[in-house]
Each structure stands twice: as C-alpha cells, then as structure tokens.
Amino acid sequence: MNSASQALASIMAVLLMLALESPLLMHLELSFFAPDLALISVVWIALNLGSVSGALTCSVIGFLKDGFVMGTPVGMHMAIYAILFHVIRFLAGKLQVRGVATMMITVGVASLLSTGLFALLSLIFDKTFDNYELVFHLMVPLALVTAPFGPMVFYLMDRIDGLFTRKTPGLFGR
Numbered sequence: 001m002n003s004a005s006q007a008l009a010s011i012m013a014v015l016l017m018l019a020l021e022s023p024l025l026m027h028l029e030l031s032f033f034a035p036d037l038a039l040i041s042v043v044w045i046a047l048n049l050g051s052v053s054g055a056l057t058c059s060v061i062g063f064l065k066d067g068f069v070m071g072t073p074v075g076m077h078m079a080i081y082a083i084l085f086h087v088i089r090f091l092a093g094k095l096q097v098r099g100v101a102t103m104m105i106t107v108g109v110a111s112l113l114s115t116g117l118f119a120l121l122s123l124i125f126d127k128t129f130d131n132y133e134l135v136f137h138l139m140v141p142l143a144l145v146t147a148p149f150g151p152m153v154f155y156l157m158d159r160i161d162g163l164f165t166r167k168t169p170g171l172f173g174r
Helices: 002-027 037-048 051-068 076-094 099-125 132-137 139-164
Strands: none
Touching: 002 037, 002 051, 002 139, 037 051, 037 076, 037 099, 037 139, 051 076, 076 099, 099 132, 099 139, 132 139
C-alpha cells in the first residue's frame, strides 16, 4: 500500500506541475525553451521507487505528458519515460546521486537521452516527422534549461513523499 500511495502522490504532483507550468509558460512567452519537469520527476522516481511501481508510475506520467504536448503521437512520452526509468535505475546501481551537482548532471544526461529517444522513436513510428535537425540542435539547450530545475523538483517530490511514508508503526504495530 505504501508504494501505491507514493506512486499516486507522484502522479498527482506531476499532473499539478504540468497543469501549472503550461499556462505560466504561455503567459511569459517562454514555451519554446520549457524545462521538462515531468522528466525530472521520472529521474526522482527511478531513484526512489521500486521497479514495478516506478515503471508503472513513469508510464502514467508519460501518458499525462502526451496530453500536454501537441504534435506527438500518443504514447511517445509514455515509451520514453518507461525506457528512461529503466536506464536510470541501471545507472543508479553504478553511480551515487548525492548533492546538487550530481543531481543536475543526472537530469541533464536524462534530458539528452530523452531527446535522443524522441528522435529515434519518431524515426520508427512517425513517418511524417522530418525535423530531426531541429531536435538535435535543441538537444543541449533543452538539457541546460531542464537541469537547474532538478534540485527544486527533487525537493518538492521529497516533501510529497514524506507525507506518504510512514515513519512510526501504525495503530496495530505494522
């Protein structure tokens, strides 16, 4: 039950971030270089949730992200985030993500991988997509815009996770 409540809380937090981010960026006319807050959440989930609950949570977050991004086939971000979850889980076993610098580097690398996966999956599944040059030109700037938001989103997700993690035994000692 604890992992289910953590997954649900993570999904709701990402939905709230996406819902607030979209109109705010449109109002500020910054939607072209928007940080990928859902991607940062996927990195946090890969580092903090279990394999099954984390993979399902990332898939749902990808599906929600597909609803906010126009022009991509449905399921594109769902597949990207599911793949990224497994890659980050693998790398987390090899590397320690502690501190702001390693967190930002991890988020930046995840952003680069996400953009690369987007280009690869577009090549395979979207025969009408032909803006690969633009995708690769925006790969590094998007990673540089997304990485600084890593510590803020990690802090928010840690706070929300703290609300759903039982610290003391329950009423019946479980």
